[in-house]
Amino acid sequence: MRSDHLHELYGYRHLIGTLAWGEFKHRYKNSVLGYLWSLLEPLLLLIVLYVVFSNLMRVQVEYYQLFLLMGIILWNFFARATSMGLNAILGKPSMVQKIYFPREILVFSSGITALLMSIFESLVFIVFMAYFRVPLSPTLVYVPLIIAILFVLAVGVSLALAALNVFFRDVQFIWAVVLQAGFFATPILYPITIFEGLLQEILLLNPLAHILTAARDTIIYATPASSTGLAYAAVVSFVVLGLGYAIFYRFEPRFSEEM
Amino acid sequence: MSIIDVEQVEKQFRIPHEKRTTLFEALTGLMRPNHYETFAALKDITFSVEEGEMFGVIGENGSGKSTLLKLLANIMRPTKGTIRVERKVTPFLELGVGFNPDFTAVENIRTYATILGLTRREIEGRTGEILEFAGLERFRDTKLKNFSSGMQVRLAFSTAIQTNPEILLMDEVLAVGDMDFQQKCLDVLNQYRKEGVTIVFVSHDLGSVRRFCDRTLLLRHGEQVALGETNEVIDRYVYGEHGDSSTPIDDEGGDAAPEGQDSSRWGNRKVEITGVGFFDKFGKEATRFNTFDPMTIRIYYEAHERVQNPVFGIAIYSEQGIQIYGTNTELKDIQIEHINGEGHIDLQIDRIPMLSGRFLLTVAVHTHIGERYDWQDKAYAFDVIHTGRDDGLFDIPCSWRR
Numbered sequence: 001m002r003s004d005h006l007h008e009l010y011g012y013r014h015l016i017g018t019l020a021w022g023e024f025k026h027r028y029k030n031s032v033l034g035y036l037w038s039l040l041e042p043l044l045l046l047i048v049l050y051v052v053f054s055n056l057m058r059v060q061v062e063y064y065q066l067f068l069l070m071g072i073i074l075w076n077f078f079a080r081a082t083s084m085g086l087n088a089i090l091g092k093p094s095m096v097q098k099i100y101f102p103r104e105i106l107v108f109s110s111g112i113t114a115l116l117m118s119i120f121e122s123l124v125f126i127v128f129m130a131y132f133r134v135p136l137s138p139t140l141v142y143v144p145l146i147i148a149i150l151f152v153l154a155v156g157v158s159l160a161l162a163a164l165n166v167f168f169r170d171v172q173f174i175w176a177v178v179l180q181a182g183f184f185a186t187p188i189l190y191p192i193t194i195f196e197g198l199l200q201e202i203l204l205l206n207p208l209a210h211i212l213t214a215a216r217d218t219i220i221y222a223t224p225a226s227s228t229g230l231a232y233a234a235v236v237s238f239v240v241l242g243l244g245y246a247i248f249y250r251f252e253p254r255f256s257e258e259m
Numbered sequence: 260m261s262i263i264d265v266e267q268v269e270k271q272f273r274i275p276h277e278k279r280t281t282l283f284e285a286l287t288g289l290m291r292p293n294h295y296e297t298f299a300a301l302k303d304i305t306f307s308v309e310e311g312e313m314f315g316v317i318g319e320n321g322s323g324k325s326t327l328l329k330l331l332a333n334i335m336r337p338t339k340g341t342i343r344v345e346r347k348v349t350p351f352l353e354l355g356v357g358f359n360p361d362f363t364a365v366e367n368i369r370t371y372a373t374i375l376g377l378t379r380r381e382i383e384g385r386t387g388e389i390l391e392f393a394g395l396e397r398f399r400d401t402k403l404k405n406f407s408s409g410m411q412v413r414l415a416f417s418t419a420i421q422t423n424p425e426i427l428l429m430d431e432v433l434a435v436g437d438m439d440f441q442q443k444c445l446d447v448l449n450q451y452r453k454e455g456v457t458i459v460f461v462s463h464d465l466g467s468v469r470r471f472c473d474r475t476l477l478l479r480h481g482e483q484v485a486l487g488e489t490n491e492v493i494d495r496y497v498y499g500e501h502g503d504s505s506t507p508i509d510d511e512g513g514d515a516a517p518e519g520q521d522s523s524r525w526g527n528r529k530v531e532i533t534g535v536g537f538f539d540k541f542g543k544e545a546t547r548f549n550t551f552d553p554m555t556i557r558i559y560y561e562a563h564e565r566v567q568n569p570v571f572g573i574a575i576y577s578e579q580g581i582q583i584y585g586t587n588t589e590l591k592d593i594q595i596e597h598i599n600g601e602g603h604i605d606l607q608i609d610r611i612p613m614l615s616g617r618f619l620l621t622v623a624v625h626t627h628i629g630e631r632y633d634w635q636d637k638a639y640a641f642d643v644i645h646t647g648r649d650d651g652l653f654d655i656p657c658s659w660r661r
Contacts, residue, residue: 014373014378014379015373015374018369018370018373019357019370019373022359022362022366022370025362026359026361026362092357094353094356094357095356095357095374096334097329097334098334098350098352098353098356099332099334099350099352099353099356099374099375100332100333100334100348100350101374164282167280168280168281168282168285169280169281170281170282170283171282174282253335253336256329256334256335257272257335
């Protein structure tokens with residue numbers, strides 16, 4: 001990416017913030033219940049999954065409720081960011097057809113909206129942490145880095161999806177199926193260690209597996225994140241971002257005609 | 260110094276015979292090539308705009324005006340050619356981009372102004388001013404969905420003009436709001452001109468283009484037909500290839516018919532009408548008049564012999580050929596004892612009541628029993644340009660009461 005493009009993006013930083021914040025407010029507008037619902041949603045999912053899987057699982061996991069909730073919140077962020085990002089271009093026709101700004105701003109801002117929503121959801125997690133008296137550990141310093149890697153991954157995927165969705169309207173349905181499968185292929189419900197050998201290696205290709213493991217290690221279990229795992233996740237995320245950008249800019253010139 | 264340079268720009272749109280909008284169709288269609296037609300929205304456009312200039316773009320619907328603006332705004336990219344724009348462009352292609360009906364006026368101002376490139380501090384400082392200009396101070400915390408569409412437009416425009424544009428692209432946005440608001444808009448436009456903002460102005464309102472634009476580009480079916488001084492270009496637009504219409508326009512057969520054998524001209528030519536001039540309120544010859552302005556129609560004649568009691572008459576037709584009005588000197592109790600040699604007679608219209616359009620004029624001179632000396636049927640034309648917003652052919656003096 002050229003530096004003048006970065007400079008241009010920097011000039012639009014307020015726009016990214018304003019759009020993201022506006023969308024966030026819009027999602028919860030008019031209802032205290034709106035905020036409440038967004039807290040209830042992961043909680044209900046947690047209860048259902050906990051009831052089912054705490055009995056099914058053979059492997060005992062310490063703090064399984066927290067383990068599960070952490071997985072749900074992080075996965076929710078990824079799923080929500082990409083689903084919103086998917087529609088970031090197509091859902092704002094007037095902004096694309098009537099005015100100019102670098103189009104990826106729409107994708108960035110929807111990613112930030114998803115991040116804000118997830119941070120809000122995390123309140124539930126904090127309450128749980130306090131309830132289970134999980135001690136705060138110095139390994140929490142890893143958290144911003146882990147979130148940053150996850151954010152880069154989500155935005156990279158969103159860029160590609162947003163561009164493709166303008167031209168192929170069934171991308172959103174395909175992506176819904178991919179997310180569905182991803183929910184089970186990612187170690188959300190189970191620790192990656194329940195699988196062995198080749199299967200585990202395949203599942204570990206997924207950068208989200210490393211991100212989730214690192215987050216749980218550092219937040220719940222006061223263990224430093226595996227540096228190889230985190231480095232792998234970071235490299236993959238940035239490669240995805242690069243690819244996403246390439247795809248986005250391959251299609252970007254024809255956005256306004258195709259919508 | 261030119262700050263917009265457009266060189267040999269071409270814009271084509273592809274119109275596929277079979278629209279493939281899904282990945283599934285795209286994959287199944289890989290084997291069969293997709294046929295499509297190309298439609299050239301713009302062909303070989305070359306012009307440049309100087310700094311501080313107001314540049315008009317006119318043309319019929321579908322002539323490519325809006326496409327050109329979108330190219331200048333970087334919303335679309337040209338298929339061929341280059342576009343160089345030196346400064347920051349503020350496009351007003353649509354007002355209120357990004358307005359959210361669930362947000363209050365102030366929140367929407369904040370979002371919209373950010374989209375238009377204002378900084379946070381500028382927005383905070385100008386919010387009051389924006390609301391005041393829009394006349395909406397009392398509604399600052401009202402949700403946008405409770406605004407009338409007129410109020411929304413006012414809010415959007417008031418916000419938009421707070422941006423500090425260097426190059427402004429305007430697409431017909433003035434055609435909204437009531438008279439009072441339109442006047443405000445024109446004032447702002449004038450203010451921008453004085454400040455030296457470069458403006459590219461697309462409009463159907465020839466009156467505004469004529470009033471404001473230094474130079475104008477005329478497009479027809481995507482081609483650049485004329486480029487130059489506004490008045491000349493508007494003439495090209497209004498009169499097509501015919502040029503100035505105060506000369507007879509009865510050359511429709513292509514080759515100029517020899518005088519006297521003209522199907523739209525009758526009479527024994529003892530008195531000949533040698534020309535007609537239209538004069539505006541400044542006494543200058545013109546072909547275009549504003550509604551409600553005075554106008555003088557001058558009929559030049561040459562009597563080849565002494566003629567007693569001639570009667571001069573006129574009739575005005577709409578462009579569709581419907582007679583709107585007709586009168587003559589006899590009906591107005593004017594006695595012309597005799598004429599001989601060259602001379603002219605004026606018909607003074609104090610106030611043109613027609614709203615807009617092209618009007619055709621028949622002029623005639625005949626005896627008081629109707630024997631024709633010279634009758635030129637719909638041989639002259641003039642245009643009326645409306646600056647108000649009433650609709651129809653004619654102004655009817657009236658007022659609303661309740």
